Amino acid sequence: MATAKIWVLGDGQLGAMMRHAGMPLALDVRPVDIMSPSEEKLPLAADDIITAEREQWPESCLSRQLSEHPNFINGPVFGRLADRYTQKSLLDDLAVATAPWELVEDQTEEAELHNAYGERVLLKRRTGGYDGKGQHWLKQAENTSIPADWRNQAIAEQAINFDEEVSLVGARSADGRCHFYPLALNLHQDGILMASISPLTRLSPLQAKAEAMLSRIMDALNYVGVMAMECFRVGDTLLVNELAPRVHNSGHWTQAGCHISQFELHLRALAKLPIPELKPALPIAMVNLIGVDHDSNWLSIPGAELYWYNKEVRPGRKVGHLNLDASDNAEVIDALLALQTWMPEQYQAPLSWIMNELQD
Structure with missing residues (x-):
């Protein structure tokens, strides 16, 4: 029997493991190399399903075609959760506990952040950054400063002494x-x-x-x-x-x-x-x-x-x-x-x- 294809925006290891998992169910899962410079369109059908293995992706002919498909499941969610500002705002709106935080704005001062969150404050880039990348510690004892190009592009979080x-x-x-x-x-x-x-x-x-x-x-x-x-x-x-x-x-x-x-x-x-x-x-x-x-x-x-x-x-x-x-x-x-x-x-x-x- 013919079934709709499931296209994956991205062809890394997560896409490969999705493809493998679909085989026993006779699901045709097709990871797509969105980094390809190809201008050729994918043969998407109206009832095909689009998903993603990543929260963010570069602009390309293929990424546009996939992300604009009517069956791009969770389409609006990816950008909202990929931005730490809008992700944290969502958690606050839903009263789901998270570390105390705020947006780092033009007028934000290091002293104000230390007064609010303590001697160690973690800055995180709003987008990008994973596996420890895109982070910067403000340490009061070392007079660490907010990087100039991080203003409006980062959030500040209280350091959590977690178990x-x-x-x-x-x-x-x-x-x-x-x-x-x-x-x-x-x-x-x-x-x-x-x-x-x-x-x-x-x-x-x-x-x-x-x-x-x-x-x-x-x-x-x-x-x-x-x-x-x-x-x-x-x-x-x-x-x-x-x-x-x-x-x-x-x-x-x-x-x-x-x-x-x-x-x-x-x-x-x-x-x-x-x-x-x-x-x-x-x-x-x-x-x-x-x-x-x-x-x-x-x-x-x-x-x-x-x-x-x-x-x-x-x-x-x-x-x-x-x-x-x-x-x-x-x-x-x-x-x-x-x-x-x-x-x-x-x-x-x-x-x-x-x-x-x-x-x-």
């Missing part, structure tokens, strides 16, 4: 029903996600609160598909740090940890296919591969599932990830011990962190 970082990945169907995976515990290093673990029993008391927050956001946006919500945990309080209107790195564990991965979940929501209750398996450890060369020894580790993005390896660049799957925590720990022997120094502490969490 840990967690994220919730969920989806909303076209009929308004919401579906959620368990919270994931995340570890960042230099602003880049290094590892995620889910599910963890100790995070269960926060699940309902997190689901209520993300439901409120998705409902307000009339959102359809997968969205990720990254949070700081401060005691029993969750503060939203970032929202991502797409499949997300911290949800990669679902490829091994649930019968429906986040990529398939997103496609089911877009295509209006049934979505049963999500049933995660035992805890999965996801390890990002960042700036490291491919090593076939990883494939010798029991329970290791490798996703290699086939990108040029550069420092700080995500080039793949490993999901470590086993029947119990002890087997995952054994896999981590084996992985430590094949990974460089910067991975020793994150791998030990995962083991400590699984032993608690």
Whole structure:
């Protein structure tokens, strides 16, 4: 039977994993290289569906054609959430907790920001910036200044002394029903996600609160598909740090940890296919591969599932990830011990962190 195509604005690893997830469902998912200078039009049909693997994209013939299609699902949402000013404004309007913040304007003074938010204030560019980029610390003790070209282009946030970082990945169907995976515990290093673990029993008391927050956001946006919500945990309080209107790195564990991965979940929501209750398996450890060369020894580790993005390896660049799957925590720990022997120094502490969490 002929079905509508699902075009993905962007052809990076997220688009590739969506395409792969669509195959068992006979969904024709087509990631598009929007960086291509081609002026040739895509053969879009009226009932085709458009989604995106990124919040922002460069202006091109292909990006215009895709983003202007009537079936560009969540079209108005991407720009709203890609701008940290409008994203934070939305959270405030919805009374969803986030770090205290304000727009950095022409008249904003460093002293005023320190009086309002403390000795350390984090500036974030309104758009762009990821994996720790696009950030600038104002430190009162060092007399740090607001960069001249950041005025009206950045927000200022109070530094949060959080206990840990967690994220919730969920989806909303076209009929308004919401579906959620368990919270994931995340570890960042230099602003880049290094590892995620889910599910963890100790995070269960926060699940309902997190689901209520993300439901409120998705409902307000009339959102359809997968969205990720990254949070700081401060005691029993969750503060939203970032929202991502797409499949997300911290949800990669679902490829091994649930019968429906986040990529398939997103496609089911877009295509209006049934979505049963999500049933995660035992805890999965996801390890990002960042700036490291491919090593076939990883494939010798029991329970290791490798996703290699086939990108040029550069420092700080995500080039793949490993999901470590086993029947119990002890087997995952054994896999981590084996992985430590094949990974460089910067991975020793994150791998030990995962083991400590699984032993608690």
